Amino acid sequence: MIELLAAMTTLSLGVGQEVVAGENDAGAERAGSGPDAVVYDGSAGQLEVPGPMVADADITIDGEIDEDAWANAPVLTGFTQFDPVEGVPATQRTEARVLLTDDAIYFAVTAWDDVKDGVRATLGDRDSFGRSDDYVRFIIDTFNDHRRGYVIMVNPLGVQQDGLWVVGGGGDRRRRWGPPIDWNPDFVWDSSGRIFDGGYTVEVKVPFKSIRFPKVPLQDWGLQIERRIARNGYGESWAPVTANVANQMEQFGTLTGLQELNPGLFLEVNPVQTFSKQGAYDHGAGAFQREGIDGDFGMNVTYGITSNLTLDGTYNPDFSQVEADAGQIRVNERFALFLREKRPFFLEGTEIFQLPQQLVYTRSIVNPVVGAKLQGKIGSFNAGYLGALDDVADPGNPDENTHAVVNLFRLRRDLGSTSNAGMVYTDRTYGPDRFNRVLGVDGRFQLNQRYTVTLLAAGSRAAHGSAESLNGGLLSAQVARSGRNFQFEVGGHDISNDFEAGSGFLRRTGIAQMQSRVSYNFRGRPGDFIERWGPSLEAEGLWTHDDFWARQRPQESSMQVGGSVSFRGNITVWGNYSRSYYRFERDSYYSLASRSAGGVRRAFFPDQSLFQGLSSGTIFFWVNSFDRVRGNVRLTRSESPLFDFISDAPVDVADSWSGDASLNLFPTTNLSAEVGVRHTSLLRQRDGSLYSRATIPRLRAQYQFNRALYLRTIVEYGSQRRGALLTPTGGDQVEYCSSGSCFDLKGSESNDFSFETLLSYEPTPGTVFFMGYTRRMEDMQAFRFRDVRPEAEGLFVKLSYRFRG
Incomplete structure (x- = not known):
């Protein structure tokens, strides 16, 4: 194993050199402009850049902006802030350069920083740094249609993150924050970054084979360049933007007069071979059984019919779920849980x-x-x-x-x-x-x-x-x-x-739902302790489909008032308070009955006043101020209906306490860890007895040898217990009846303990080596670890290579 790690580390040197702060500041010193370089000041509205085409860029992507081609490249500067304050000059100086050849687009950025050791950068795997690091983001609207753009992001160490800016989609739309970016696609491009004493430099090359654009001899591309300063959460951009315009892409700059762009023949073949060895506990035999080695072969093929039309084919696509879905609490969940897609063929x-x-x-x-x-x-x-x-x-x-x-x-x-x-x-x-x-x-x-x-x-x-x-x-x-x-x-x-x-x-x-939300943001001046704050009001109603069109009262409704405050230093606090109302007709309970201790069975229909005016309050803290430690905490206290999952009708009311906490640790540039826990408990209001409790602690630690090679371990324990459904008055057993027979709505308990470890080598998307092991165990008593029984285990290996023509 030691020899394997050493070999992979050596092979990865071509992926991009990483340099710690202070080791090399020559990139910034040699980033001067030649006599033919034209400066385009975004703050002055100089947003149209004639296509900087060169026959041969002769640029090495190493993070040092020292090639002759850069000296006369257009300089894009005059950045302005868009978050938290719009339109004011950027807090830090940024200069970007752009060049195009007939087969690629090149970017170089020098990002100065006047705070000593103020640059945040983590050596991680692809698509891993998000909001935790400083970064530069390029958004390229190749069709110049203000609807879809390629997102190319790079942190100060050259670590890559990419996606698609999709107007009206992408992003975390459910929580109403973040740009509309679909982070699923992975493109093939080159990058490198270097940190020097007064900031950092990055270089990027995006081959035309990796992006789609019109098949016309002359075209314009939209362009935006953004910089994020992680320690204070500031966002700054070359083309000024305002939230007063719904579509941010309308405010981008433009690369004009691009001629004879040629992706060449675009053909990718990506064979995938996996091996696995599974094991599971045989309850009948009372022993753990292991299977033989199972091999599986698949292949993906991509052909660029034209520069704007692509055909993909797959045989036996690999699921590529190298990290299990994080545990979700299921003790009082009424509906199916949504699991995100992770298979590459279905993502891009x-x-x-x-x-x-x-x-x-x-x-x-x-x-x-x-x-x-x-x-x-x-x-x-x-x-x-x-x-x-x-x-x-x-x-x-x-x-x-x-x-x-x-x-x-x-x-x-x-x-x-x-x-x-x-x-x-x-x-x-x-x-x-x-x-x-x-x-x-x-x-x-x-x-x-x-x-x-x-x-x-x-x-x-x-x-x-x-x-x-x-x-x-x-x-x-x-x-x-x-x-x-x-x-x-x-x-x-x-x-x-x-x-x-x-x-x-x-x-x-079979439902109809109406929702509304209104909010107002008050914004401070640059340097204020409170950067932004504001209230919000939300209302929601839910009907059965038939009741909605019959103009009946809603079956469920709620009203929520909330507020958020963002403080200087990248600290955010928000909270809300809501009142909810539930009204179910008697026919919603036609399949439910109650059975007394003496065995007497009666039709069950609870007093609906129990489910009126149920209150809930949440407070959330998010702190991203510190270089090595960041985290968030959420706490919720609510009155919650207890539902029968089959009929979807409320049976009783409980006092609910829930929360989750996450701590992100960055002890070194190469080592990162996330420690988190989720918890919820429901106590019956009738007598304070426990209906359900769920606790899921999770540890995820990763050591990054270089940008391509890492070792990751995940440990998770999921303790979930749910009691029987009882009537809210006498505490009788609630039963579900169908076809003349009834059965108790009993509880359940599980205490799952899982361990996963993965060695991953991925120099470029599609070229990978995975070797992982996972083991799931059942603890007979929650968090006792005295009688732990193995339930399943698996050892897997994946090999794939992305051939590109």
Whole structure:
């Protein structure tokens, strides 16, 4: 193993040299401008840069801006701040340079910093640094359509992070923060960075083979360059931006007059070989059984038909889930848990399928044998197709040996400068009388720069082996206002009882939901202790589909008031208080009964006043002030209904205490760790007895030998206990009855303990070596570690290489 690590470390030197602070400051000293260099001051509105084309750049990507080509390259400077204060001069000086050849675009940035040791940089694996490090971000709008751009990010040590800026999608939309970036795609590009005593320099090369652009002889590209200073959370950009414009891409600068760009022949072949050895505890035999070594081969092929149209094919795509899904608390969860896609074939180029409601969920393709994907843009039309043969049984006929044929199609047309309209079609077929099909139309319209209207209408048809098919419909609409200070959004959706999205993910059907939110931000002046603060108000109502159209009262409703404060030094505090109301009709309980201690069974219908005016309060602290230690804490106290998961009706009320805490540690440049815990407990209001408790501590530690090679270990313990459902008055057992028989709604308990370790070598996306081991154990008593029984284990190896022509 020692020899293997040494060899990989040596092989990785070409990935980009990393230098600690103070070791080399020559890059900054030699970053001067030649006599022909033209300066473009973003703060002065100098945002159109004539295409800086050169025949041969002869640039080595090593973080030192010392080649002759850089001396006469255009200099992009005059950065202004956009976060937390808009429009004021940048706190630190930044200069960027850009060059293009016929097959690549090059960037070089010198980022000065007048605070000694103020630059934050962690040597980590790809896509790992996020908000923890200083970084420079390039956003390249190759179609100059203000709708989609390539995001290229690099930290001061050259560590890469990339994605797609997708207007109207991407980002963490549910929590309403962060830019609209889809972080799933991985592109092939080169980068390097060096830290010197007064800041850092980075160099980047993005081959045209890695990006799509129009097939025309003359074109313009949109461009934005941003810098993030991690210690104070400041964001600064070359092209000034304001939140008063909903689409930030409209405010980008432009590279003009780009001629004869040529990606050349684009063909990638990516064979993948995996080996695994599994083991599991055989409860019948009372012993742990290990299987033999299992090998699996797959392959991905990508062909660039043109510079703006790409065809992908896959055979037996690798799941590539080298890190297990983090534990989720399930003791009082009413609906299915959402798990993110992690398979490379289904991650890249599928952003076109993003919709206001998730009608396309690629993880519904469980075990694909083969798949194909076509994506691109021609003129004002974006098109995407995804097809697969899924080796999975029909849920309605699990005993039959069938395959699902999946076809997903999306077409979207640009309208005006920032709006669009489109359609989506999904088809999942097991046989002529067993299928699910969805057809939808959607649009996103921007009005007066501030306002955005989003619409979606879809219909489904499903057959499950009978002559009669089920037809359903879905409607969704939202209106939102963007602004530096005042924002609001109001919207809702209605899903009929028989609507099915066999290729999508919808937590509930047969419901209608309306939501609204309004907020206002007060902003301080530069240097103020309080940089930003503001209140917010939210309201929500939920009906059954039939009640909504019959204009009945909502089944569930809530009102929430909240507020947030951002302090100087990258500290944020926010909190909220809400009141919730639940109203369920008697027919929602038709399948529930109560059984007394004497065995007397009665129909069960709780007093609905129990579920009126339930309160909840949350407070959250986020601290990113310190170089070596950062973290966050959330605490929630609420009155929570206890639901029967089958009928989805509330049975009782509990006092809930929940929270989570996460501590991020950076002892050295190479070593990082995350220590976290999630906890929730529910106590019955009737007598204070415990209904459920869940605690999930998790430790994730990683040592990065260089940018390509790391060793990671994850330890997680999940203790989850749920009691029986009892009536809120006498404490009788609640039963579920169906077809003349009843059974108790009993509790459950699990104490899972898992350990994972992974050695990963990935010099470029698609070229990887993984070797990992995982073991899951069951503790007979929570956190006792006295009678621990192994439940499953696995050893796996993955080898793949990305051949590029």
